[in-house]
Each structure stands twice: as structure tokens, then as C-alpha cells.
Amino acid sequence: MLQQKHLLGLAGYPGEDIQTIIDTAFTFREVLDRPIKKVPSLQGKTIVNLFFENSTRTRISFELAQKRLSADTVNFSASTSSLKKGETFKDTAQNIEAMKIDAVVMRHPTPGAPLHLTDHIDSIVINAGDGTHEHPTQAILDMTSLHEKFGYLKGLKVGIIGDIAHSRVALSNIHGLKTMGAEVTLCGPSTLIPPFAEELGVSVNYNVDEVIEWADALNVLRIQRERMGGGLLPSVREYRNLFGITTDRLSMHKKEIVIMHPGPMNRGVEIDSSVADSDQAIILDQVLNGVASRMAILYLLLGGKQEEGDS
Amino acid sequence: MKTTKLKKQVLLKGGMILDPINEFLKKGDVLIENGTIKSTGKVTPSKSVDIIDCSGLIVTHGFCDIHVHFREPGREDKETLDSGSMAALAGGFTRVCVMPNTEPPLDSPESIRYTIDRAEECPIHIHPIGAITKGQDGKELTEMGVMLSEGAVAFSDDGLPVTDSGMMRNALEYATMFDVPVINHAEDLCLKKDGVMHEGKVSTHLGLPASPSITESNMVHRDLALTELTGGRLHVPHVSSAKSTDHIRQMKKSNKNITAEVTPHHLFFTDEDLTSYNTNLKVAPPIRTRTDQEALIHGVKDGTFDCIATDHAPHTVEEKEGTFDLAPFGMIGLESCLGAVNRVLVKENKIDLTRLVQMLTVNPRRIMGFETDLLAEGSPAELVIFDPNKKWTFHKNDIRSRSQNSPYLGEELIGRPLITIVKGHITSLELD
Known part of the structure; x- marks a missing residue:
């Protein structure tokens, strides 16, 4: 069904597989519109949600996707501090594997941790965010939402706004969108744009108004409060002035533009409430597509119910 | 064996x-x-x-590595003077200098004496390098004079830089009385921050926190300038970047008191090898780009580097099989040294074998003031x-x-x- 056993990241991920996932997500969207929202596709499969870092929406979205597909799920939340105290990552991984499971959905604060996990276990590994590296399922749901809105991805102009350097959402979106033929411009404070960003095949523009003029859609990233007031960013006011997606700013541009946000939002910081709640925002569609996309990914990776023990 | x-x-x-x-x-x-x-x-x-x-x-002459970590005392689970000696013998090394970042560090005449006594029992020659500052905390000079008379051969806080420029000046100035090298692990910690690899295209792809090459070269430049100011003897360890190589090349033209080493791993690998998040490639200073690698090889060719040193840095399997952020910096290197540098320098870059052997024998011995003419009757x-x-x-x-x-x-x-x-x-x- 898909060429790779795991979903670790979108760097180098085959475009036709991204398209397959998106198409499958649309069929699951229909399931979610039914009165009975459950299908038996993954009956008998066991999936562990292994979260080494706090997450509400990604975990719930995965869990819901698993339940809609009739998979058995177990949630495991470990604080990374317990790992620092002694239990090795390898132990945790092998313990879970020993319980005979089919797949692991993992979030971990360290880049590369999901790849590392595949060294220790045989189950399918799905990356639910590894530090500042990748968050492939988020990027796929973003692309599903864009595809739903525009009907195509090739040639689409997407601006990603905010803290790019610390964003796994940005990196996965960049890889995915480039693979699917979209154009990407990064926009944010120069201290929060990763070095060598152009090497990723994207443009960088520090002028958000120019990016708004250019783009078909904006993916507005969350600005973490802890980045404020340090060496990277002077203040919220400064950020809002330079990069905030405000009603005033959008009203200056006489054009339609689609607004996305991976959540959770800092209303009044990177995005105004009135923008987030407006018709041009597809933020809640993203949430719904998150469940559908994750259903598609799980279904395609775990092979439905027709085979046993496959990969 | x-x-x-x-x-x-x-x-x-x-x-x-x-x-x-x-x-x-x-x-x-x-x-x-x-x-x-x-x-x-x-x-x-x-x-x-x-x-x-x-x-x-x-x-030929037995190889001499002036930069190894044998972890004794304190971390005998990683290495001892005995096990390190066996690694050395397997690599053709007959003489090594051990870095003082043990637990506790070799920062006193007594700890130097301990190492000298222990080394007596070992099958190779082992010379301790003393710490520059007490506890390697960069604040107080160690008793260099007494440590030398107990058997120390050089001074270094390796593993940690001497961050305070005034302290580095004092160390170089003080060591002029004894004519021994001061070795500074050059990394500007303010620029390094939580960096675990070289900052570049690859780190951007991997999403790992990273530090640019000036993290090293700025401090190398400072140390070179301080050496000029004080008339001290500086040995620059494990040079990893093109910029540092340029600074050293430039300063060596007018100052005979500067020497430098390069490691096999900085010659052999590039940051592109880190795409598998192999924690064994997590070292400080980090493995850098192909351009840096080429500059280091050029530095070997034109004599900017005096010697090869492995920076043999053992860590436990448990520490290294953790995630990339938690794994400690360092790799072992004695056993693989000759095969790695001979492949890169002699076989792939047509550097004369005699030149390579000099970098493993007579040159490091000269830096440390050891007997050099080992084929003499x-x-x-x-x-x-x-x-x-x-x-x-x-x-x-x-x-x-x-x-x-x-x-x-x-x-x-x-x-x-x-x-x-x-x-x-x-x-x-x-x-x-």
C-alpha cells in the first residue's frame, strides 16, 4: 500500500504515497460524516501511543482515529525526566514491543528518536513529532486541508509564518509541499529562521505583507511564549507589529487568502481572534482532517484487516 | 592479541x-x-x-598519541590505564598522553604522581597532562611547577574551554617559565549553547541544535593572539574547521611556538554521515562539512598540522545508545586510527606515507619533549x-x-x- 514501512518524516517521502494518503483521507472524511463513525478496518490490531512529551490535540486525534478504525489502543505517557533518571529509551521501547503490538505512535523531544526506535523494535513506527525535526502527520493533514480547499497542491503558494527554526510542523510542511510541487515562502524573525533555509528549496522573506500579497494560503505557527524576551525575540508587541496576522493587516490586502494554524493558538499574539474565527480560516477543518488523515495513515500502514502480521 | x-x-x-x-x-x-x-x-x-x-x-617508530582519555580515576567502567593501553597497542601506539578530565581531575601534584605510578605497571608509556585550572573550573591556576616535577608533560582543561581570556593569558604566561605546551579545547560556549552538531544544511534537515564553525575558530584565534602576546607555547587540539586551520596557518608563519593536531575522525567523516543520528559521531568539536574536511586535509599537506591525535574518548554503551541529545560527546579512536588516516591521507589524497608516519611519531614526540630518535643504536x-x-x-x-x-x-x-x-x-x- 505504501512504499515505506514506517512514517518517520516527509524528507524524501514518495509523492505518490502522500497523494494516496490524502485520497484515502477524503474517503475517511465521508465515514466521519456518517451517524455511526466507526469502521472495522483495524480490528484486532494494537497500537501504542507513546508520548514522551505533553500533547493534547495530536494524541487525541490519533486516539480517535484508532478508535474509529476499531484498533485497540494503549496510551503511554512518560516524562523524559524519568528517562534521564535511568530507564533507557531502549528499555522502554523493548518493553512495549514485548507486549506484542502492531504499531507505535511516538512523540519525543529529541530529533531522530523515531528512527532510533526502529533500531530496537519491529513494529511499525509513526512519528507524532520528534523535537525540532519533523511532524509528518501534521503536514499531511495540512496538505489534505489545502487539497480540500483548492483541489490541487501543485503550484500552490504557501507562506509559513512564525518560528520556523524550532518548528517540526514547518520542516515537515516544507518537505511535503515541495514534493507535491507547491511553492513555499518562510516568513518570521531572522533569529527564528533556520540557517541554510534556502537549501530546503524555499524562499525566505522577512516582510509579511509581501508574503500575504504573494500567497494563496498562510500557515501561521504558534509563537512559544518562552521565546519572548530572550535573545531571539524582544517582545510580543514587536512580534505582532512585524509578523502578526491581524485583521488590520489582512484588510489592507484586497485579496482572498486561506488561513491555517496547527494549534494551539496564542490568540492576540501570532493571530487575531477575529482572523482565526473568520470564514477564510480553515483551522477547524484542519482538526477534522487530522482525524481523517491519521485514519488514512494507520489504515495504509497497518494494511487493513485482510492480512496478518504484515508490514 | x-x-x-x-x-x-x-x-x-x-x-x-x-x-x-x-x-x-x-x-x-x-x-x-x-x-x-x-x-x-x-x-x-x-x-x-x-x-x-x-x-x-x-x-618504524611506535606511534605516539598526545590526546587520549583513559578515564582513570573515576570512570573505570569506560576505560582504565590498562584497557586503554591495550587499545593503544592494537593501534600501534607505544606512548600516549592522557587528558586530565578524570573524576577527580588531574589538577594536583598528587594526582599526577598517582597516574605516573599506575602507568609504571602498564604495557605502554603513559604521560599525564595536568589541568590548567583547579577542578577544571577556569578560576584558579594549578600548581604547574610541582606537577611538572611529578611528571606532567603539558597542561589542558580538555573537554572544557578556558573561557576567561584573562585566565588563558595567565596560563600561557605562567607556562613560559617551564616551556611546556598549553592545550585549550577551543569552543565558545556562548555560541555553542545546546548545540550537538555542526550548524549547516544537515543540521537544518535533522532538526538538531547546532553550532557554527566560528564557535571553534573565534577561540582558536583568541588563543593564537594570546600566544603572540605572552610568548607562551600553544598546542591547538582537534582542529575541526577550515577557519581555524587558516588562522593557525597564518600565525605559524611568524610564531614557532604554535603546534596543532587533527583527529582521524575530522579527516574521515563529514556532517552528512550524521543523517542516521549515530551517537558515536557526536563529538566536540563536531564533525563538520566536506569543505572543512578538505581544508583539514590541505592543512595536513602543507604542514599546518603537526600531528594526528585520536582524542580517544570512551563512553559506555548505555550512554551512547540513548537519544542524540543525551548521549555524551566523544568516540574511541586508537584501534582504527592508522587504517582511517592511511586510507584518507595516503591512499585517497596521495600524501606521502613518510609524512603520515611523522605525524604519528616524531612530531607529537617533539611537541611533548620526548625522545625522538627511536631507531638509533x-x-x-x-x-x-x-x-x-x-x-x-x-x-x-x-x-x-x-x-x-x-x-x-x-x-x-x-x-x-x-x-x-x-x-x-x-x-x-x-x-x-
Whole structure:
């Protein structure tokens, strides 16, 4: 069904597989519109949600996707501090594997941790965010939402706004969108744009108004409060002035533009409430597509119910 | 690996003798009698002599590594002076200088004495490098004078930089009285922050926190300027970047008191090798780009670098099999050294084998003030015999260190030490 056993990241991920996932997500969207929202596709499969870092929406979205597909799920939340105290990552991984499971959905604060996990276990590994590296399922749901809105991805102009350097959402979106033929411009404070960003095949523009003029859609990233007031960013006011997606700013541009946000939002910081709640925002569609996309990914990776023990 | 006492007379027969001092390579025999060099060239032995056939092999000075971490005292689970000695012998090294970042650090005359006493029992020559500052915390100078009289050969806070420029100035100035090298681990910690690799295209792809090459080169530049100011002796360890290489090259033109080393791993790998998040490639300073690698090789060619040093830094399997952010910095390197540098420098970059051997023998010994003319008559036998063309794949069972954190596992190396002679003993690497 898909060429790779795991979903670790979108760097180098085959475009036709991204398209397959998106198409499958649309069929699951229909399931979610039914009165009975459950299908038996993954009956008998066991999936562990292994979260080494706090997450509400990604975990719930995965869990819901698993339940809609009739998979058995177990949630495991470990604080990374317990790992620092002694239990090795390898132990945790092998313990879970020993319980005979089919797949692991993992979030971990360290880049590369999901790849590392595949060294220790045989189950399918799905990356639910590894530090500042990748968050492939988020990027796929973003692309599903864009595809739903525009009907195509090739040639689409997407601006990603905010803290790019610390964003796994940005990196996965960049890889995915480039693979699917979209154009990407990064926009944010120069201290929060990763070095060598152009090497990723994207443009960088520090002028958000120019990016708004250019783009078909904006993916507005969350600005973490802890980045404020340090060496990277002077203040919220400064950020809002330079990069905030405000009603005033959008009203200056006489054009339609689609607004996305991976959540959770800092209303009044990177995005105004009135923008987030407006018709041009597809933020809640993203949430719904998150469940559908994750259903598609799980279904395609775990092979439905027709085979046993496959990969 | 098998070590036995040298027989009364041993003849190394028919090898290519490589003399790194007089720069010649010619076929000949070496006769060792009572543990010392008796004669070289064409030797007619008595009949009771123990003959070792060296045809097709290089016979030269035992290698000397002036930058290793043997972790004793404190972390004997990673390495001891004994296990480190075995790793050294397997790599053709007969003499090493151990860095003082042990637990507690070698920052007093007593701890230097301890190491000297322990080293007596070891099968290779081990010289301690003393800490520059007490507790390696950058605040108070150690008792350098007394430490030297106990056997220290140089000073370094390696593992940590001397961040305070005033303190580094004092250290260089104070050490001028003794004419010994001061070795500073150059990394600007404010620029490094939580960086775990080189900042570049690859780190952006991997999402790992990273630090740029000026993290090193700025501090190297500072140290070079302080050396000029004080008239001290500076040895720059494990140079990793093109920029640092340029600074050193420039300053060496006018200052004879500057020396520099380069590691096998900075010559062998590039940051592109980190895409598998292999924690054994997590080192400080980090493995940098292909451009930096090429600049380092060029620095070997033009003499900017005086010696090769492995920065052999053992860490436990448990520490290294964690995630990339938590794994400690460092890799082991003694066993794989010759095969790695011979492949990159001699085989791939056409650098003269004699030049490479100089960087492993006479040059590091000169920096530390050790005896250099090891093929002279009457000199205690301290030799290595190696096959410069042997192709082999580095495996776990080639490791003699207590630790296994080597990124060379599975790599093809060219050139392999077969016999090491030191301290009246002969060690042969038994190959299958």
C-alpha cells in the first residue's frame, strides 16, 4: 500500500504515497460524516501511543482515529525526566514491543528518536513529532486541508509564518509541499529562521505583507511564549507589529487568502481572534482532517484487516 | 592479541624500515638485543636469534598519541590505564598522553604522581597532562611547577574551554617559565549553547541544535593572539574547521611556538554521515562539512598540522545508545586510527606515507619533549610493524577499549598495525 514501512518524516517521502494518503483521507472524511463513525478496518490490531512529551490535540486525534478504525489502543505517557533518571529509551521501547503490538505512535523531544526506535523494535513506527525535526502527520493533514480547499497542491503558494527554526510542523510542511510541487515562502524573525533555509528549496522573506500579497494560503505557527524576551525575540508587541496576522493587516490586502494554524493558538499574539474565527480560516477543518488523515495513515500502514502480521 | 617478553635477541627481518627523522624508507633488518636497538640495515644474526619476518611490512617508530582519555580515576567502567593501553597497542601506539578530565581531575601534584605510578605497571608509556585550572573550573591556576616535577608533560582543561581570556593569558604566561605546551579545547560556549552538531544544511534537515564553525575558530584565534602576546607555547587540539586551520596557518608563519593536531575522525567523516543520528559521531568539536574536511586535509599537506591525535574518548554503551541529545560527546579512536588516516591521507589524497608516519611519531614526540630518535643504536625498542596496504573492515572484535563507541564499525580501513614493541615486550595482533 505504501512504499515505506514506517512514517518517520516527509524528507524524501514518495509523492505518490502522500497523494494516496490524502485520497484515502477524503474517503475517511465521508465515514466521519456518517451517524455511526466507526469502521472495522483495524480490528484486532494494537497500537501504542507513546508520548514522551505533553500533547493534547495530536494524541487525541490519533486516539480517535484508532478508535474509529476499531484498533485497540494503549496510551503511554512518560516524562523524559524519568528517562534521564535511568530507564533507557531502549528499555522502554523493548518493553512495549514485548507486549506484542502492531504499531507505535511516538512523540519525543529529541530529533531522530523515531528512527532510533526502529533500531530496537519491529513494529511499525509513526512519528507524532520528534523535537525540532519533523511532524509528518501534521503536514499531511495540512496538505489534505489545502487539497480540500483548492483541489490541487501543485503550484500552490504557501507562506509559513512564525518560528520556523524550532518548528517540526514547518520542516515537515516544507518537505511535503515541495514534493507535491507547491511553492513555499518562510516568513518570521531572522533569529527564528533556520540557517541554510534556502537549501530546503524555499524562499525566505522577512516582510509579511509581501508574503500575504504573494500567497494563496498562510500557515501561521504558534509563537512559544518562552521565546519572548530572550535573545531571539524582544517582545510580543514587536512580534505582532512585524509578523502578526491581524485583521488590520489582512484588510489592507484586497485579496482572498486561506488561513491555517496547527494549534494551539496564542490568540492576540501570532493571530487575531477575529482572523482565526473568520470564514477564510480553515483551522477547524484542519482538526477534522487530522482525524481523517491519521485514519488514512494507520489504515495504509497497518494494511487493513485482510492480512496478518504484515508490514 | 598476544603479548610476550622480548627474547634476548630479536631480528625484524626484511621489512621496509621507515625512518621519520631522516626521512628514508628502505629495505633492511632491525636487530633488538636486550630490549634495545642493536643495529639496523643488513644484519647477520647469531643463530639463537628470534626472527620475525617483516617482508612487505613497514617497520618504524611506535606511534605516539598526545590526546587520549583513559578515564582513570573515576570512570573505570569506560576505560582504565590498562584497557586503554591495550587499545593503544592494537593501534600501534607505544606512548600516549592522557587528558586530565578524570573524576577527580588531574589538577594536583598528587594526582599526577598517582597516574605516573599506575602507568609504571602498564604495557605502554603513559604521560599525564595536568589541568590548567583547579577542578577544571577556569578560576584558579594549578600548581604547574610541582606537577611538572611529578611528571606532567603539558597542561589542558580538555573537554572544557578556558573561557576567561584573562585566565588563558595567565596560563600561557605562567607556562613560559617551564616551556611546556598549553592545550585549550577551543569552543565558545556562548555560541555553542545546546548545540550537538555542526550548524549547516544537515543540521537544518535533522532538526538538531547546532553550532557554527566560528564557535571553534573565534577561540582558536583568541588563543593564537594570546600566544603572540605572552610568548607562551600553544598546542591547538582537534582542529575541526577550515577557519581555524587558516588562522593557525597564518600565525605559524611568524610564531614557532604554535603546534596543532587533527583527529582521524575530522579527516574521515563529514556532517552528512550524521543523517542516521549515530551517537558515536557526536563529538566536540563536531564533525563538520566536506569543505572543512578538505581544508583539514590541505592543512595536513602543507604542514599546518603537526600531528594526528585520536582524542580517544570512551563512553559506555548505555550512554551512547540513548537519544542524540543525551548521549555524551566523544568516540574511541586508537584501534582504527592508522587504517582511517592511511586510507584518507595516503591512499585517497596521495600524501606521502613518510609524512603520515611523522605525524604519528616524531612530531607529537617533539611537541611533548620526548625522545625522538627511536631507531638509533642503544635506544629502547619502541617500534611498530604495520601493513600499509591491508584492507580490512572494522568490527567490534577489533576493539580493545572497554567501550565500543566507534563510528568506524563496518567501515573499510586500509593499513593495519600487526606488531607493537615497547617496554621490553612484543605484542602481536593475531589475525584470523
